[in-house]
Amino acid sequence: MILENTLDDRPEGSDGADQMGHLVTGELDLSHGVALYLEDITVSFDGFKALNNLNLAINAGELRCIIGPNGAGKTTMMDVITGKTRPDSGKAFFGQSIDLTRLTEPEIAHVGIGRKFQKPTIFEQHTVFENLELAMKTDKRVWKSLMAWLAGDERDRIAETLRLIRLDKEADRQAGLLSHGQKQWLEIGMLLMQEPKLLLLDEPVAGMTDDETMRTAELFVSLAGKHSLVVVEHDMAFVEKLGGLVTVLHEGSVLAEGDLATVQNDQRVIEVYLGR
Template sequence: DTTHGPILYLEDVSVSFDGFKALNALNLYIDTGELRCIIGPNGAGKTTMMDVITGRTRPDTGTVHFGQRIDLLRLDEPAIAEIGIGRKFQKPTVFEQHTVFENLELAMRGSKGVWHTLRARLTGAQRDRIDEVLASIGLTGEHGRPAGLLSHGQKQWLEIGMLLMQDPKLLLVDEPVAGMTAGETERTAELLTSLAGGHSVVVVEHDMAFVRSIARKVTVLHEGSVLAEGDMDTVQNDPRVVEVYLGG
């Protein structure tokens, strides 16, 4: 495995809530183009970690860098989104009354003035970009459907597509396959795998079979720091990991 340099580097990050350490000297290094899965029991600190990366929560100590030199702790939440970190929350939030195509159009233009936005003309290049994203999320055939009529899985893919319209370098994805059918889960694995390389992707997920199907490298969080890291077999056979999951 060759390294391409960091897309994300958290060093010695701690976050306390009323004296309780949600993150405890967390170190996390994500290589550019990597697809990383983060697992860990409830309360391990996964959400807090995502909140720190996106500027929603400020760590008490530690450093957070994006790429070689951008200090994320100097940027606020909108600025962090602006420089290329896209976050997908667990629940899909699409514009239900707008078509799939329009949802991607709105995402491309940003949130300023929804009504005005849909009346402005698209350039050929913008149209091509939307078509390209439609194809990559497997929704070309649904482009004219109101998003509210999509299946749960299709809404999740649309939301990933909406993030892609903003050309993120790093995608943070929270429990993408929760509530999905087996077929949808499989297609989500293909989608996220296809995004890696061109993007860096960090996925928080509980579904172990899914994690196994997509991740080359898995990080196990426990009590706010890294308990184990490596490929799925290594991690699952690690006695400390077994104890946390079975003994907990």
């Protein structure tokens, strides 16, 4: 039921406030339809160019898959978007007005970018419920946390997310005791609690059963439209199930872009994957 709700009544990737014409600097502006815009991004580590003039544009509401061999720069790209790594050169914009290269990690989280790590990163000592509580979109300054007390509607939101990620029966369990697949789902749930506009998902189905993988694909497809999603994944069956455009990274820049079939038949992509 919730899955369906997220799909409907969204004007093309645009936020209500933007349609009102309010453009405060620092607020997400998706009026041109672009959610994420990377231009000529270069990152080098000790002379090795992890990213080399990378260009990428993700539309609002789009679901994009990024594939590429190991070391192609997929994780570094996510590091740049989330402020963990500063590019040596190039531009990174979120919407029209937010310059990601000037913001810190928490600030980037606040403007609406959520990130799922390759290895599920959750708070193992906390319960599943507390994990979602901590992730929930709210004022996250110290004083507010000291005085915080969950309101009824906030509890409802957590309960709703718990159902969505199918962990409602595990709410009071210590998160460290969950199965690997459940941890992945919990991390996705934490992302959703942040109400991000853009979700970055690094190998979200690694370690999941086939059944869990397919359910994750359904969840992501249902989230597209309301959110923009960038999914890094090796599992081609999963990528196929997601549909949408596929971008192939290689040696730090874009090698090919198109739907999965086109990309898979691209001679250069085949060479990269099979080796020369």
